Structure formats: structure tokens, C-alpha cells
């Protein structure tokens with residue numbers, strides 16, 4: 394269960410934050426950050442590795458010292474160094490790092506010079522004008538900090554879908570192990586595959602209510618039991634995610650599932666429709682007067698309203714009820730529809746596995762093709778490829794394809810779009826590839842007009858077949874850049890370029906509403922993993938979730954086509 398990995402990663406993150414505020418050596422800080430990343434991306438359970446006596450220093454970025462710390466954290470739940478640092482500096486100080494504009498240096502100075510520890514205290518200090526006097530701050534900075542902290546305080550905490558998913562999977566498995574527990578479903582925004590989740594809403598049916606609640610509050614990741622009653626309980630997990638559990642009567646399971654899956658807007662619209670028909674819908678069933686006419690299954694709830702079952706990803710009150718009434722619900726894309734992946738990296742740049750390893754993993758997932766698309770030379774940190782290395786990789790791919798069975802590796806590149814919209818490699822280097830992905834990795838700050846022009850120019854390049862992560866956003870970290878998406882789509886359509894839906898949990902970019910726009914504009918979407926190691930192919934499921942939220946069907950997705958059709962599509966351009 395990878396949850397333990399996340400807990401260890403959280404300790405390392407906190408260590409890095411605290412060391413950064415103390416002004417420690419950057420290499421030491423980065424070592425902890427890298428180790429945290431390794432653990433977050435690890436598919437096996439590090440606790441189990443220890444039990445099996447495996448050598449943790451085999452893991453990327455983990456040396457003897459870090460291996461010792463992991464051991465200590467897994468066995469004791471914390472580590473001595475962290476406890477010491479927490480004694481030296483109060484717990485809340487690290488939260489200040491989450492406020493945009495507050496780096497370790499500023500946080501250190503706020504803490505040392507003003508004894509400020511919490512966001513609320515920062516806000517008060519800013520409003521009192523105490524911050525401007527600190528060396529390196531000034532009045533303008535003070536105003537900026539004031540508004541950033543205010544925004545931070547008013548923002549509810551949300552979790553990325555993939556992170557919530559790790560907790561949800563582990564919790565569901567834990568609940569299912571209890572005797573007497575029958576059904577376990579996670580409803581809410583998680584079931585709708587929203588890119589972020591506020592809390593988990595778990596629905597359970599069980600023969601013995603008590604045992605189910607016991608099992609729930611006994612989940613190893615529970616930090617605090619917030620409330621607990623005969624048929625429901627709420628807990629907060631380590632890491633902060635809240636989980637509400639409700640025990641349901643089997644006969645109203647469908648109604649409750651429907652109700653707690655939401656969204657609220659969908660439910661409101663559904664209730665309105667029910668009222669028009671003289672019916673009442675709530676979490677206990679569908680009623681005509683006092684008579685219950687449906688509710689044991691979700692299908693029965695929708696059927697009572699003369700609707701077909703509506704997939705959870707569509708339940709956002711974005712026209713799905715009208716579509717359902719008209720018999721025009723889309724037949725949504727499914728994970729199993731994907732025939733290949735069009736975006737992946739290897740050890741040639743910043744990936745962690747070889748062509749052979751990546752291809753074997755893709756094949757094991759049932760994919761029939763995989764494009765290797767490394768970064769281009771501008772991405773120096775990632776060892777981006779120049780013309781010569783790209784050619785050499787192409788030869789390696791030819792050799793691979795000559796001997797490989799069951800999967801075809803495509804030659805690609807993820808080439809940077811430069812500031813002026815030209816590409817980071819010459820056309821002659823791109824012309825021989827199967828696939829060219831163009832990507833913005835810089836100058837996110839350009840004006841809407843400039844950013845749009847820049848991307849349109851890149852799409853004019855006859856070699857480009859796919860536009861990577863079209864808005865550039867990183868969920869919770871970086872807003873989308875400002876771009877006229879409709880213009881981009883129309884150019885993409887004209888140039889027969891596909892838009893990427895990058896399934897990396899931090900990106901999920903194309904955004905759902907843009908997926909729908911692409912469909913309306915007749916632009917194909919490619920759902921890609923952007924895998925940097927074999928475990929990351931699993932992220933495709935989140936990309937498919939986002940695509941479903943964007944109403945995409947199999948025919949709207951480029952890599953749902955078999956290899957031959959895909960090659961025809963790429964060649965036609």
C-alpha cells in the first residue's frame with residue numbers, strides 16, 4: 394500500500410522545508426526533496442521492502458543516510474532530526490512557505506525578527522505595518538504579502554486526485570477486509586474524477602454497523618477521529634485529508650450513492666426535473682407522495698425520472714440532463730480504449746528507464762505503440778537532446794523495433810517552443826520523426842496576444858503533430874498561462890494538429906472544459922502519460938477521467954486508434 398510511502402515523503406518534505414528556513418546547505422535540502430519525490434512515485438510499499446530485507450539504497454536518490462531515516466520513520470512514525478527541528482521552530486512556521494511570495498529566507502526573517510508563526514499572525518503584522526521595516530521587505534512587498542496571505546487563508550485545502558486516490562484505494566481495501574462489510578464505494582468529487590478533491594465521501598453497507606465504524610476509525614492513516622455515531626463517522630488522515638463515512642441501508646444504497654456523488658448542481662437540477670413530474674428525490678429514494686418508487690440502485694433513480702444512467706464524470710450540470718433526456722449522452726472513452734501512448738521519456742533525458750524497459754511496461758499494459766518523446770536541447774536541466782543525440786536515439790529505436798514483438802516504438806520529440814514561436818530544433822531534425830510534440834516550457838508571463846501568436850506560429854510548423862499540455866498549469870501551483878484557446882483550437886484544426894491531454898497528476902492539461910471545446914471544434918485529443926518511469930503509465934487512468942469529464946468518446950481520441958490508423962493520421966498532416 395503506497396500510503397506509507399506518502400507518509401515518509403511528507404516527513405522528508407517537512408525536513409527540507411525546515412532546513413531551508415534554517416538556511417541549511419542546498420544540496421542537503423535537495424537530497425530530502427528528491428527522496429520525497431522518489432517515494433511519492435514508488436509503486437511498491439517501502440515498509441514491505443524493509444520487511445523483505447531489501448536494500449533501500451537501490452532506490453533513486455536514496456543513500457545510506459536516507460535509507461536509515463526511512464527505516465526510522467517506518468518503524469517509529471517520525472524521526473529524531475524532525476523532532477529536534479520542530480522543537481527549535483514551531484510547527485506552523487512551515488505552513489507559511491505555502492503562501493506565494495514567502496520563501497525560506499522571508500519566513501526565517503518573519504519568525505526571527507517578528508516571532509510570527511502562523512498565516513493569521515503574518516496578516517496582522519502586515520496590516521499593522523510591521524513587516525515593511527524588516528531588511529529586504531519594504532512597503533510594496535508588505536502589501537503583496539498581505540494580499541497573498543489573505544488569499545491563502547480564504548482558500549480551502551484541496552488534494553490532487555491521484556493523492557486522494559492513493560488514500561482511497563488503501564482505505565477501501567482496509568474496509569473490505571472487515572467481516573460483515575458488504576459494499577464500499579467512494580462517492581463525491583472523487584467518483585466524478587475531479588482533478589482535486591476536498592474530502593472523501595465513503596459509502597458502506599454492512600451487516601454490523603459497529604464493526605464497520607470500528608474498522609474505519611482503525612485505519613492506520615487516521616490521525617484524528619472528528620466525529621463518530623451509530624451510522625456515520627468522520628476522520629482526518631495524516632496529511633490532512635478528511636474522510637466522511639456513511640453506513641447505508643441496502644434498499645436506499647442507490648439513492649444515497651446518487652445523492653453523495655453529486656455534484657450539488659447536478660442534484661439540484663435533477664430535483665427540479667423530479668418536481669416537474671410530481672416526484673421527490675433525496676438520499677433515501679424517489680417518492681411519489683409517501684410511496685417509494687425507486688432507490689435500491691442508481692439506475693433505478695434515474696429510470697424513475699425517465700432518464701438513462703448518467704456517468705458520474707458528467708454530473709456537473711453542464712447539459713448532461715438535457716442530453717440524457719434527448720438520448721444523446723456520449724459513449725465515454727474508457728481506459729481500455731487506449732491503444733498506445735504518445736508521450737514518454739527515458740534515461741536519455743530526465744526519464745528513469747530505458748527504451749526497452751518503457752516499451753516492455755507499455756506492452757504489458759496492452760498498448761500496441763509507444764512514442765518516445767524526449768526534451769529538446771533548451772531543457773538543459775533535463776539533458777535535452779540536440780540534433781545528434783536525437784538521431785542516435787532514432788537509430789536505437791530502429792534497432793529496438795527490428796527485434797521487438799508486440800509493440801512498436803515511435804520516434805518523437807517534445808520540442809520547446811521558443812519565445813518567438815519557432816522551435817528549439819531545426820526542421821531537418823524534426824522531419825524524419827514519427828511525431829513532434831511542441832511544448833511551452835518558458836515565458837508563462839507573456840500577454841494573451843503574444844502567447845497566442847507564439848503558439849499559433851509553432852502550430853504553423855509542418856512537422857508539429859501534437860501540442861503538449863496546452864495551458865501549462867500545474868494544479869495548485871501554477872495558473873494556466875493566458876492564451877486564446879479557441880484560436881489555438883481553430884489553428885490546430887486547420888493544421889491537423891492534435892491537442893495533448895497530459896495525464897500527469899500535477900497537470901491534467903487539457904482541462905475538461907477545453908476537451909469539450911476540442912470536440913466541438915473537431916480537434917483530436919491525445920491522452921498521454923508523460924511517463925518518466927514505468928510506474929507512471931498508471932496515470933493514464935486520471936487522463937481518461939479528465940477526458941470523460943470533457944465528454945470525449947473513443948473517436949475523439951487520437952491514441953484510441955490502432956497503430957495503422959494513427960500512422961495514417963500523423964502522415965496526412
Ligand code: DGT
Pocket residue numbers: 580581582583587589590591592593594652653654655656657660661
Ligand atoms: P469536494 O469534496 O469539495 O471535492 O466536492 P464534493 O462534490 O465531494 O462535495 P461534498 O463532499 O461537500 O459533498 C458530497 C456530495 O454530497 C456532493 O457532491 C453532493 C451531495 N451534497 C452535499 N451537500 C448537498 C446539498 O446541500 N444539496 C445537495 N443536493 N447535495 C449535496
Ligand code: CA
Pocket residue numbers: 581582583591592593594
Ligand atoms: Ca467530497
Ligand code: CA
Pocket residue numbers: 581592593594637
Ligand atoms: Ca463530504
